[in-house]
Amino acid sequence: MTEPGSAPAHAPAARRKGRRLSWIWLVPIIAAVGGLLLVVRVWMEAGPTATISFQTAEGLEAGKTQVRYKEVNVGLVERVALNPDRSGVIVTIRIDKDASSLLQEGTQFWVVRPRLTLSGVSGLSTLFSGAYIGVDPAGDRSKNAAGFATKSAFVGLEIPPEVTQDRAGKRYTLKANDLGSLDVGSPVYYRRIPVGEVVGYHLDKAGEGVDVQVFIDAPNDAYVNEATRFWNASGVDFSVDARGLQMRSQSLLSVIVGGVAFDTVEQRARVAAKADAEFVIFSSEGAARAQPDGVPLHIRMRFDQSVRGLVVGAPIDSYGATIGQVDSIGLELDRETNRFYAVVGATLYLERLGAKTVGEIKEYSGSSLAHPSGKLLTEMIAQGLRAQLRIGNLLTGQLYVAMAMFPDAKPVSFKMEATPEIPTVPNNLDQLQMQINSILTKLDRxxxxxxxxxxxxxxxxxxxxxxxxxxxxxxxAQAMLKQASKSLAAVGGVLSPDADLPASADTALQELARAARSLRELADYLQAYPDALLRGRPQDAPPTRQPTRQPARQ
Structure with a gap:
């Protein structure tokens, strides 16, 4: 039997065996701690994520498509998925920690693919490496800049920006009636040197014109000031004047893809224009360099003849100088005659007449050209100021309106109104046609x-x-001709050499010669003895022959 005091003797040995810990348990503990530290390190070194919305995910692939800034890899696409309404895709990207400052307000993202534009070919490297996402950060490039605002959701661009936000220069807005041949990438010239390009365009708020955005690179943007004028330099400008045919163009590229040019016309203090300043773009260089039009004066004219060949924009000419243009052409009915007549609306620019003329106009009409009193215009119409349609081109039949003095014009009553009506006279062709019609009417009678x-x-x-x-x-008549023939034959017989008439005529001529000689002797005698006419010839004196005196030759 076992003694009661023997059990406590074995208890300490059992307790020592249960407290022993095997060293093998340290391996998983160390591995877990190391993995946790590695996860913490990766999490701490990983950059932020952001989402970008695109219309399509063409060329994008999760885990492969890179995010590049200045051709340097700064991130990777982690996920590509449809957005909730399935109108596009949402691309999740992760940016490297040292490039996290790119995720700020105003940063732009787009997919770089091969593109052919007016300015050249871009994105050719993606044919081999695949598409990637380009980045154009906005604001301060320093990640420690004051006021740094991060952002995690962006809307990507479907078309790469023509000008990155770090490109030195200024943007300007050009107001145009229409786009013409301009397009994104069209060059901008200053003195025929390319200094910028067209970066965008859109309709204005009213939808009545086009706003064209241009970018001028630094330092050439300093040449744009308040007096600068822009004009459309697309194509080739042909003109014919007293010097002959002239052709002008900025460059071959502007002929093909269009372009814009600018210059400072007015010589005054040049203050550089601010960014986003607005300018008006003229249709041609000549229009841009013309004197300022000033306050316009709107008029109307009535023509009873056809206005075929007259178009909106046709010039208003006064003695060879263009002082306005046609704005509208319409028809109205004369209730008294029940006939239609043409009503032409036009705009006159009085300041084109010169400073001296404008001064005289102000003396008559007051200091404001916008609301003239009409005194000078009334006097000029009383003296014969009239509007007349004239042919500007015989080949095309285009017409223009001439303002000239016609002293013989019929007097008309004139009343100054907000839109005064200038009296008209028919042109020369119409007068000729009226005369021809009058002649034809008389011929009909x-x-x-x-x-x-x-x-x-x-x-x-x-x-x-x-x-x-x-x-x-x-x-x-035949009998008379026969008788005349006989008479001529008889005359021929008398005048023949064998007839008696020639001989008789010869004798008569000799007698006439002797008679003439006797008369000459008598004259000589009387000249020698003039008293013989009174006394007569002495009878006792024998006849003597006086020597013949030859008359003196004259």
Missing amino acids: VPLEALGTELNNLLRGTASLVRRLDTRLAPE
């Missing part, structure tokens, strides 16, 4: 049918008379 009948009767009588002359007078 001539009884041509009766005259034709009488003329036919006259011709018949003439033909009958000719026949009578042929039948009755022809035999008598």
Whole structure:
């Protein structure tokens, strides 16, 4: 039997065996601690994530597509999924910790793919490496900049920006009536040197024009000031003047893809324009360099003749100078005559007449050209100021409106209104047409049918008379011709050398010569003895022959 005091002797040995811990348990503990430390390190070194919305995920692949800034890898696409309404995709990216400052307000993201634009070809490297997401950060590039605002949700661009936000220069807005041949990437020229490009365009708020955004690179943006004027330099500008045919263009590229040019026309203090300043873009260089139009004066004109060939924009000419343009062309009905007439609306720019003329206008009409009193215009119309349609191009038949003085014009009553009506006169062609119509009207009144009948009767009588002359007078005329032939033959016989008439004529001529000689001797005698006419010739004196005196030759 066991003694009662023996059990306590074995108890301490059992307790010592249960407290022993095996060293093998240290391995998983160390591994767990190391893994936890590694996870903490990775979590601490991992950069932030962000989501980008695109319309399509073309070329994007989770775990492969990179995020690049200045061609440096700064992140990776982790996930690509549809957005809740399935109108696009949401791309989740993770940015490296040292590039976390890129995730700020204003940063732009886009997918870089091969693109062909007016400015060239871009993204060719993606043909081999695949598409990637480009980054254009905004604001201060320093991650410790004051006021740094992070952002985790962005809307990606479907088209890469033409100008990155770190590009030095300024943006300007050009107001145009229409876009013309301009497009994103069209060059901007200053003195025929490219200094910028068109970066965008959109309709204005009213939808009546186009706002074109251009970017001028530094330091060339300093040449844009308040007096700068922009014009459309697209294509080739042809003009014909006294110097002949002229052709102007900025460059071959502007002929193909369009372009914009600018220059400072007015010579005054040049203050550099601020960014986002607005300018008006002119249609041509000539229009841009023209003198300012000033306050416009709206007028209307009534033409009773056709205005075919007159278009909106046609010039208003005064003695060779363009002082305005046609704004509208319409028809109205004259209730008194029930005839239509053309109403032409136009705008006159009085400041184009020169400072001296404007000063005289202000003396008559007051200091404000916007609300003239009409005194000068009333006097000029009384003296014969009229508007007239004239042909500007014989080939195309285009018309323009000429403002000139016509002293012989009929007097008209004129009343100055908000939109005064300038009296008109028909042009020379219309006057010629009216004269031709008048002549034709008079010719219509001539009884041509009766005259034709009488003329036919006259011709018949003439033909009958000719026949009578042929039948009755022809035999008598033949007899007279025969008698005349006989008479001429007789005269020829008398005048022949063998006839008696030539001999008799010869004898008569000799007698005439002797008689003339005797008369000459008598004259010589009387000249020597003039008293012989009174006393006569002495009878006792024998006849003597006086020597013949030759008359003195003159």
